[in-house]
Amino acid sequence: MTTHDQFTNYVLPTYGRFPIVPDKAQGTHLWDSEGNKYLDFCTGIAVCSIGHCHPRLTQAIQEQASKLMHCSNLYEIAEQGELAQTIVEDFVKIPGKIFFANSGAEANEGLVKLARKFGHTKPAASGEARHEIITFGNSFHGRTMGSLSATGQPAIQQGFAPILEGMQYAEFNHLESVKALISDKTAAILLEPVQGEGGVNPANAEFLNGLAALCKEHDLLLMFDEVQAGFGRLGEDMAWRAIAPELEPDAISWAKGMGGGFPIGAFWISDRRIDPDTTLSSQLGPKTHGSTYGGNPLACAASLAVLAEIKEAGLCDNVKAREAQIRSAIESWNHPAISELRGKGLLLGFGLNPEALTFPYGQTSALALVLKLTELGLLTVPAGADTLRWLPPLNVTEEEVDQALALLKQALEALSA
Numbered sequence: 001m002t003t004h005d006q007f008t009n010y011v012l013p014t015y016g017r018f019p020i021v022p023d024k025a026q027g028t029h030l031w032d033s034e035g036n037k038y039l040d041f042c043t044g045i046a047v048c049s050i051g052h053c054h055p056r057l058t059q060a061i062q063e064q065a066s067k068l069m070h071c072s073n074l075y076e077i078a079e080q081g082e083l084a085q086t087i088v089e090d091f092v093k094i095p096g097k098i099f100f101a102n103s104g105a106e107a108n109e110g111l112v113k114l115a116r117k118f119g120h121t122k123p124a125a126s127g128e129a130r131h132e133i134i135t136f137g138n139s140f141h142g143r144t145m146g147s148l149s150a151t152g153q154p155a156i157q158q159g160f161a162p163i164l165e166g167m168q169y170a171e172f173n174h175l176e177s178v179k180a181l182i183s184d185k186t187a188a189i190l191l192e193p194v195q196g197e198g199g200v201n202p203a204n205a206e207f208l209n210g211l212a213a214l215c216k217e218h219d220l221l222l223m224f225d226e227v228q229a230g231f232g233r234l235g236e237d238m239a240w241r242a243i244a245p246e247l248e249p250d251a252i253s254w255a256k257g258m259g260g261g262f263p264i265g266a267f268w269i270s271d272r273r274i275d276p277d278t279t280l281s282s283q284l285g286p287k288t289h290g291s292t293y294g295g296n297p298l299a300c301a302a303s304l305a306v307l308a309e310i311k312e313a314g315l316c317d318n319v320k321a322r323e324a325q326i327r328s329a330i331e332s333w334n335h336p337a338i339s340e341l342r343g344k345g346l347l348l349g350f351g352l353n354p355e356a357l358t359f360p361y362g363q364t365s366a367l368a369l370v371l372k373l374t375e376l377g378l379l380t381v382p383a384g385a386d387t388l389r390w391l392p393p394l395n396v397t398e399e400e401v402d403q404a405l406a407l408l409k410q411a412l413e414a415l416s417a
């Protein structure tokens, strides 16, 4: 039976899949089962952050897999301790504590629980626990019940009502819309510093700093979902620092790029005091949360290798240089089909002008362009109907970016009316 037939017969059709069967990959390149070679600017949706099968990552996994794969969080896992210290000291650089999970949705569930717990510890003046979380239109936080409830996209919640109670959706980059939703029930604000799935929309500094001020004023938690944008993707260790470096969040979630392809997620909670003798991180104390797999030795060894490579190879500098290279090329093209280039670092969204492109009825401009690019040998991913997203590995070279730009130009020409 072919892979395609197996998918038809045995795999739930939850994804619209491209007709490619990936076979192997190395660095920025991927080969399919028919031997076609692609430049990979999708990287499993921002996951393979140091490129496919990086020797450092592969070796770390191989060594750990033959030493100790899994034990349990009933024990003090050395690799987990090491990874927590690395994240707090070298990346977040604000005192706090980490919980390890296996995915982005799971990490965000932790943030939702933190907000609820905080709202119990510090209730409204009436004595009633605060439980509402303000999130944003076009956000994406995952597919579990809590995270899909936080996701401000009706299409993702369609058919799954009743969703988790207490989610309020404000307008992204619109401070007044947030103010209007704050009540004595509000406990936290949760957002992506750059919305990824929702179309590559970066928050602006004024907005983030405004949210931080509102959180201070109303005693709310400021929580960042950095699942897609964290760990170097935006050209800084942490995503929010690429936008509003002076700000200090209360909690952050990550997944995707932190494992470079090995499943791992995590969230960090600040050690700041929420009253004279209570820290925020103490809110998730003994028996409040757990995960069988979360932070197991194998996942942590993989993540340690990825984070060490990001630091030692200076990948944030490369991210900034490659972003500048892409921006200057797109500016010089002044192509009628590209209305704008949004995003930051190597989380970039080409806003497309559908009127300037010809594509089959039933497709969107982004899908048509992704299909054309795939045919030409460049893997990319749509972000909404009219945005083409590029998520190359953080160590993509100048030459590879030039090749991708040439393919993009060729694809736009092919689709131009």
Ligand SMILES: *Cc1c(COP(=O)(O)O)cnc(C)c1O
Residues within 6 Å of the ligand: 102, 103, 104, 105, 106, 108, 140, 141, 142, 143, 192, 196, 197, 225, 226, 227, 228, 229, 255, 256
């Ligand atoms: C992908 C993503 C998630 C969900 O992560 P999973 O690992 O698929 O559960 C959550 N938030 C953001 C911003 C994402 O990009």
